[in-house]
Amino acid sequence: MSKADSNTRQGSYKSNTIDTEDSRMRRREVTIELRKSTREDQMFKRRKINDEDLTSPLMELNGQSPVQLSVDETVAAMNSEDQERQFLGMQSARKMLSREYDPPIDLMIGHGIVPVCIRFLQNTTNTPLQFEAAWALTNIASGTSDQTRCVIEHNAVPHFVALLQSKAINLAEQAVWALGNIAGDGVAARDIVIHHNVIDGILPLINNETPLSFLRNIVWLMSNLCHNKNPSPPFEQVRRLLPVLSQLLLSQDIQVLADACWALSFVTDDDNSKIQAVVDSDAVPRLVKLLQMEEPRVIVPALRSVGNIVTGTDQQTDVVIAAEGLPILGLLLQHNKSHIIKEAAWTVSNITAGNQNQIQAVIQAGIFEQLRHVLEKGLDAQDPRTIIVVQTGLSNLFALAEKLGGTENLCLMVQKMGGLDKLESLQRHENGEVYKKTYAIIDAYFDEVEQELAPQEVNGALEVNATQPKDPEGGFTF
Numbered sequence: 001m002s003k004a005d006s007n008t009r010q011g012s013y014k015s016n017t018i019d020t021e022d023s024r025m026r027r028r029e030v031t032i033e034l035r036k037s038t039r040e041d042q043m044f045k046r047r048k049i050n051d052e053d054l055t056s057p058l059m060e061l062n063g064q065s066p067v068q069l070s071v072d073e074t075v076a077a078m079n080s081e082d083q084e085r086q087f088l089g090m091q092s093a094r095k096m097l098s099r100e101y102d103p104p105i106d107l108m109i110g111h112g113i114v115p116v117c118i119r120f121l122q123n124t125t126n127t128p129l130q131f132e133a134a135w136a137l138t139n140i141a142s143g144t145s146d147q148t149r150c151v152i153e154h155n156a157v158p159h160f161v162a163l164l165q166s167k168a169i170n171l172a173e174q175a176v177w178a179l180g181n182i183a184g185d186g187v188a189a190r191d192i193v194i195h196h197n198v199i200d201g202i203l204p205l206i207n208n209e210t211p212l213s214f215l216r217n218i219v220w221l222m223s224n225l226c227h228n229k230n231p232s233p234p235f236e237q238v239r240r241l242l243p244v245l246s247q248l249l250l251s252q253d254i255q256v257l258a259d260a261c262w263a264l265s266f267v268t269d270d271d272n273s274k275i276q277a278v279v280d281s282d283a284v285p286r287l288v289k290l291l292q293m294e295e296p297r298v299i300v301p302a303l304r305s306v307g308n309i310v311t312g313t314d315q316q317t318d319v320v321i322a323a324e325g326l327p328i329l330g331l332l333l334q335h336n337k338s339h340i341i342k343e344a345a346w347t348v349s350n351i352t353a354g355n356q357n358q359i360q361a362v363i364q365a366g367i368f369e370q371l372r373h374v375l376e377k378g379l380d381a382q383d384p385r386t387i388i389v390v391q392t393g394l395s396n397l398f399a400l401a402e403k404l405g406g407t408e409n410l411c412l413m414v415q416k417m418g419g420l421d422k423l424e425s426l427q428r429h430e431n432g433e434v435y436k437k438t439y440a441i442i443d444a445y446f447d448e449v450e451q452e453l454a455p456q457e458v459n460g461a462l463e464v465n466a467t468q469p470k471d472p473e474g475g476f477t478f
Helices: 003-007 020-025 027-036 040-044 058-064 071-078 083-097 105-110 113-121 127-141 145-153 156-163 169-183 187-195 198-205 212-226 235-248 254-268 272-280 283-290 296-309 314-322 325-332 338-352 356-364 368-378 384-403 407-416 419-426 432-445 447-453
Strands: 456-458 461-463
Touching (some): 071 083, 071 113, 113 127, 113 156, 145 187, 156 169, 169 198, 187 198, 187 212, 198 212, 198 235, 212 235, 272 283, 272 296, 272 314, 283 296, 296 325, 314 356, 368 384, 384 407, 384 432
């Protein structure tokens, strides 16, 4: 259909077909679709330690005495009764497992080194040997789930938790790194780590004297303890992390901020009682402030946390509004990263599904024009998930317009930007969910116009409706 044809469709619109309660109930469903279309969760793939990652004093020592042994020689040295040979064998195994490409994890597991490494972990009289063993096990745990399970089944977790109290800070940090890899494997591994009282072990490690590299690893471990659902981690334990995570939002370090925000995004991606616990930690104003940073690694998890919070109760949404979140969300709608625009748009559309005061706050923040551009671009997107998110936001905007008596003006605006043409073309989209949502919007708000403009038979001839509705006076504002 041409632009001229689009301009003829003005004046009469259906309303009251999509209600706000239904929109509110669909928040979680569409949030899941939005999450599937982003890739930030890739950062939670477990970390393998290479030589260049290590900042401990032992790195220099290790570099001064390179060891080149075959696998058989390495295993034989590890099983020796001589402590020096044990160390050389353990160090050789660790170096093999630290290769960037294709480390021989299964080969070394098959040679039985895991129980030997765990025995070395318990040798409190030989810190360098403990450290090499912990490093090797950390890299094994960074592999597949089966490889991580091997470390767990040999009872490594309680020994790593015990090492958190080591006076050798590099050894304690290595234990944190290993536990982070294990907890990142999934819900079962995560809960084993929590069950062994890891939170009791890590909370005392965070203070003003904690080295930055150590703090980064602790916060990363904390985020993995909050990660994964079905089931979620035991909240009576995770709740203990919230005051610390909230305080960490004041850090100046990008990696600490990012992982703290990710942890809070996991906690808030749940029921309202968990959202309230985060609200009670005073995290919301800090999260909103972080949305003003220029670093996407922080913006994305902070925005996700805020977006989760506004899926909660009206009172929880009010906390975001009171923290001056709406003007900042308006700015994010103009961001140069499309996934940030999309998530900001969904957050705003969720707020528009709230009460009258919240809707008024959206209007007063002056972000409707930015939403208009998001809708216009989003309906042109190729990714079905993006289209679905934008369609749901459009449904929420129509619900907002109904509350303000502005449905007709919104329909006119959608037409003026060519949105109705785009919606009609989406009725032929191959994705069934896109088609259904498109049909619901057209049927709810534009169907009567289609019928009104359809050709009528008069005296045996087809006659197009000659009445051309006019633009409403005052433009397209609500």
